[in-house]
Amino acid sequence: MWKWVLALMITFTGNSVMAQETSYAEGIEHARTERVARLKQPLGWLSLVGLNWIEPGRHSIGHADDNAIVLAIGPAHLGEIVRDGEQVSLELAEDSNARVDGKPASGVVQLVPDTLGAPTVVSFDEGSRNFNLIVRSGHYGLRVRDSQAATRTQFAGIDFYPPDESWRVHARFEPHPPGTTIPIANVVGQLEDTPNLGTVTFERDGKTHRLEAMEEDGTLFFVFADRTSGKDTYGAGRQLNAPMPTGSEAIIDFNLAYNPPCAFNAYSTCPLPPPENRLDLAVTAGEKKYRGAH
Numbered sequence: 001m002w003k004w005v006l007a008l009m010i011t012f013t014g015n016s017v018m019a020q021e022t023s024y025a026e027g028i029e030h031a032r033t034e035r036v037a038r039l040k041q042p043l044g045w046l047s048l049v050g051l052n053w054i055e056p057g058r059h060s061i062g063h064a065d066d067n068a069i070v071l072a073i074g075p076a077h078l079g080e081i082v083r084d085g086e087q088v089s090l091e092l093a094e095d096s097n098a099r100v101d102g103k104p105a106s107g108v109v110q111l112v113p114d115t116l117g118a119p120t121v122v123s124f125d126e127g128s129r130n131f132n133l134i135v136r137s138g139h140y141g142l143r144v145r146d147s148q149a150a151t152r153t154q155f156a157g158i159d160f161y162p163p164d165e166s167w168r169v170h171a172r173f174e175p176h177p178p179g180t181t182i183p184i185a186n187v188v189g190q191l192e193d194t195p196n197l198g199t200v201t202f203e204r205d206g207k208t209h210r211l212e213a214m215e216e217d218g219t220l221f222f223v224f225a226d227r228t229s230g231k232d233t234y235g236a237g238r239q240l241n242a243p244m245p246t247g248s249e250a251i252i253d254f255n256l257a258y259n260p261p262c263a264f265n266a267y268s269t270c271p272l273p274p275p276e277n278r279l280d281l282a283v284t285a286g287e288k289k290y291r292g293a294h
Contacts, residue, residue: 024163024165024168025163025165028163028255028256029163031256032158032160035158035258036157036158039155039158039264040152040155042128042147042152043128043130043145043147044152045261045264045265045268046149046151046152046155046264046265047145047146047147047149047151047152048143048144048145048149048151048261048265048267048268049072049073049144049145049146049149049265049267050071050072050073050131050142050143050144050267051141051142051143051144051188051267051268051269052069052070052071052141052142052144053139053140053141054069054081054083054088054140054141054142055083056083056084056085057082057083058080058081058082059080059081059082059083060077060079060080061078061079061080061081061090062074062075062076062077062078062079062093063075063076063078064076064077069081069142071131071142071144072144072146073124073125073129073130073131073144073145073146074096074098074124074129074131075093075095075096075097075098075124077093077096078090078092078093078096078098079091079092079093079096083140087110088110088111088113088133088140089108089109089110089111090108090109090111090122091107091108091109092105092106092107092108092109094106097124098122098123098124099122099123099124099127100120100121100122100123101120101121102121102123102127105122109122111132111133112133113132113133113134113135113140114132114133114134114135114143115134115135119132119133119134120132120133128146128147128148129144129145129146129147130144130145131143131144131145134269136186136188136190136192136269137186137190137191137192139190143267144267149265150293151264151265151292151293154292154293155264155292156290156291156292156293157292158259158287158288158290159287159288159289159290159291160286160287160288161255161284161285161286161288163255164255164284164285165255167253167254167255167283167284167285167286168251168252168253168254168255169202169203169204169251169252169253169254170202170249170250170251171200171201171202171249171250171251171252172200172201172202172248172249172250173198173199173200173213173220173245173247173248173249173250174198174199174200174201174248175197175198176196176197176198176199180195180196180197181193181194181195181196182194182196182212182214182274182276183274184214184223184271184272184274185271185272185274186269186270186271186272187236187262187268187269187270187272188269190269194214194271195214195215196212196213196214197213197214197215197220198212198213199211199212199213200213200220200222200250200252202252204281205281207280207281209279209280209281210276211224211252211276211277211279212274212276212277213250216241217241218244219241219242219243219244220241220242220243220244220245220250220252221239221240221241222239222240222241222242222252222277223237223238223239223260223271223272223273223274223277224237224238224239224240224257224273224277224278224279224283225237225238225273225277225278225279226278226279226281226282226283227279227280227281227282227283228282228283228284231289232284232288232289233259233283233286233287233288233289234259234260234263234287234289234290235289236260236262236263236270236272236273237260237272237273237277238257238258238259238260238283238286238287239257239258239259239260240252240253240254240256240257240258240286241256254283254285254286255285255286256286257283257285257286257287258286258287259287259289259290263289263290264290264292
């Protein structure tokens with residue numbers, strides 16, 4: 001998506017204002033089409049079916065109810081999982097038929113978490129189901145996916161506000177000193193100090209509004225709530241990415257605001273808007289509340 005975000009920041013040229021408006025709207029619609037396509041990927045956010053937290057020690061793991069950790073997928077008895085400090089390993093049963101990073105596996109497998117780059121992926125059923133290790137605020141868990149999850153096969157699509165170029169705002173970016181953090185809570189009750197790059201300030205309807213910026217994949221990243229939250233839009237807020245600013249100017253396009261994964265499933269660890277990012281403003285742009293089943 002972010003290549004389209006960057007493209008939309010470019011000043012449109014054309015023979016008329018109508019041509020410019022059409023080009024902008026088409027760019028927004030293209031970005032939205034790509035957004036839906038990513039969501040619908042076989043093992044994307046819509047495929048989540050479990051989030052199993054791992055306590056220190058040794059635990060039996062598998063699909064059967066007699067395991068200490070009961071997975072929503074996989075064989076009845078996958079083996080044992082061991083958490084020793086920051087190290088997590090999986091001791092596979094001989095008949096597990098599991099694959100690790102796409103290859104047949106046996107014995108002991110060290111699980112690399114998502115916080116250290118590409119996580120180790122343990123998969124089943126020709127790769128249509130899998131899990132990987134995540135770390136959130138010092139808590140270790142298994143994120144479990146199934147390509148046939150009801151949240152994916154019964155996906156209801158996304159409703160959007162119509163593209164409105166007035167919501168593409170020019171903001172002033174004020175960087176924070178290096179090392180500045182902001183406490184961010186997530187939907188499962190964890191709190192984490194997150195790098196806080198700076199503040200963006202913009203004008204709307206004669207008032208000044210501010211947002212605290214984080215970083216994601218080389219972009220400014222915002223988690224925000226506004227006067228539409230819980231009404232027309234998702235109650236736990238929305239997210240937004242914008243290109244890194246050039247100097248003191250940032251361009252924030254609320255038409256690209258999107259719902260976090262927890263709007264679609266119950267197994268995400270989405271960040272919540274900090275108090276500083278609760279806008280006294282109805283942002284009638286971007287994605288609306290998801291109308292399908294959670």
